Amino acid sequence: MSGGTALLARAIFDGDRLVPDSALLIEEGRVRAIVPVSEIPCDAERMDTQAALLCPGFVDWQVNGGGGVLFNETPTREGIRAIAAAHARFGTTTLLPTVITDAPEVSAAAAQAVAEAIADGDPAVVGVHFEGPHISLEKCGVHDRGFIRPLTREDHDRLARADLGTVVATVAPENASLEDIRTLSRAGVHVSLGHSNADFATANAAFRAGAQSVTHLFNAMSGLHHRDPGLAGAALSSAHVYCGLIPDGHHVHPAMLDLALRAAGHRRITLVTDAMSSVGHADDRFELNGRTVVRENGRLTIADGTLAGSDLDMMSGVRIMADACGAPFHDVLRMASRCPAQMLGLHDRGHLRPGARADILALDAERTLISVWIAGDRQER
Structure with a gap:
């Protein structure tokens, strides 16, 4: 084994285990191995990261905006680029741009923008x-009631487009039948239940039909x-x-964060930010579907007090979750990287094993957070 770059740190969390006093070998944008410092190839470039810990980049499947850009308001390739850049500063290296309930043309534009981003190799x-x-x-929460509607054949076709990569569709059994859920699941769409008042039996029937997750546990759903x-x-x-699960300290009480972790464990809890345009941006007001959202003390609301997404970045969410639950820090890191990557079927993300x-x-x-690499390239912060 020779060549590449050896990143040195006091410890490395590879997504499953903590390895002390080792080096992470990377080459051509991929992980080659984790080796003892004494086994670093002689022709590898050594880089002392000055880090106490190296860990996988975060994977966030619910990102509405960032850097002053809201995907619903700017459903374009440029909008996606700005959102991704904002979240990279806080450790999110893989994400799903998220478009919430809106006019059909907004959903269509969002789909096209994502298709272009994937084709461009973002x-x-x-x-x-x-x-x-x-x-x-x-x-419905902050979603515009005027656009809520049952799922149609045209919606199936949009969700199952082959050029959209990994598609998550948040639906409620109230407006998506069991057959809808089966059809979407068979087409490769990841169906998540959310914004729903479904009872226990109805929810379990939807899971048996193919739904695989829930969107922001406890929020906008029938509770315990x-x-x-x-x-x-x-x-x-x-x-x-x-x-x-949104660990921002506003959406879910710390005791319920702890309860969720005890019930579902770090292999089923996936931290999400539900981030809005305010993340990584100074403005304390922005527009959503013609309504003004205000940021105050890290909390985003519309005029009637309804929560409107979050002002959370993933690095902050990890710290909040760790403090709330007292769980081992590497278990919380797993909930922001390895677990969501597995949920989305991303086999080369969320871990630092060979080939990642x-x-x-x-x-x-x-x-x-002191440094971020994406595909082996160190990012400006």
Whole structure:
């Protein structure tokens, strides 16, 4: 073994295990190996990262915006580029641009923009998340009620486009039938249940039909009750269902973050940001479907107080989750990298084993992000 670059740090988390006093060998944008420092090839370029820990880049499947750009308002190739650049600064190296309930032409433009980003080889973009419009009126949250509707044949065709990479569709059984869920799942679409008042039995029927996850667990869904477990209870008690969770300190109480982790574990909890345009940007106001969203103390709301996405970046979310739950830090890192990558079927992301794309984060002893590599290229921060 020879050549490449050897990244040195006090420890390396490869997505499954913590390896101390080793070097991460990368070459041509891929991970070659993790080796003891004494076994670094003599012709490899050594780089002391000054890091306490190297870990995989974060994978976020719910990103509405960032850097002053909201995908619904700017569903373009340029919009995606700005959003991805904003989140790369906070350790997200793979993401799904997310378009929420809107007019059909906005969803169509978002799909085309993602197709162009993938065709251009955008290193961060692997697909798209359509969060609505096939959701529940009763649990619509900040989604515009005027655009909510049942799923149609045309919607099936858009969601199953072959040029969109990994597609996540958040739907509710109220507006997407079991047959809709079966058909989408068979077409390769990852169906996630969310914005739904479905009861326990209905939710479990949807999981049996092919739904594989829930969108922002606890938020905008039928909640836990000792006589009616609801969608949240169905998700937590279903051994193969992934649970997206927003760890911003506003969407979910710390005690419920801990409860979710105890119930579902770090192999089923996937941290998401649900980030809006305010992440990585100074403006405290922006527009969503003609309504003004205001940021105050890290909380985003419209005029009536309804939460409107989050002001969360993934590195902050990891720290909040670790502090709330007292879980081993590498387990929380897994929820932001390895677990979502597995959920999305991304076999070369979320880990640092041989053959993985070299998406790497360097953290200091205070769990502060100091460097980011995407496909082996160190990013400007």
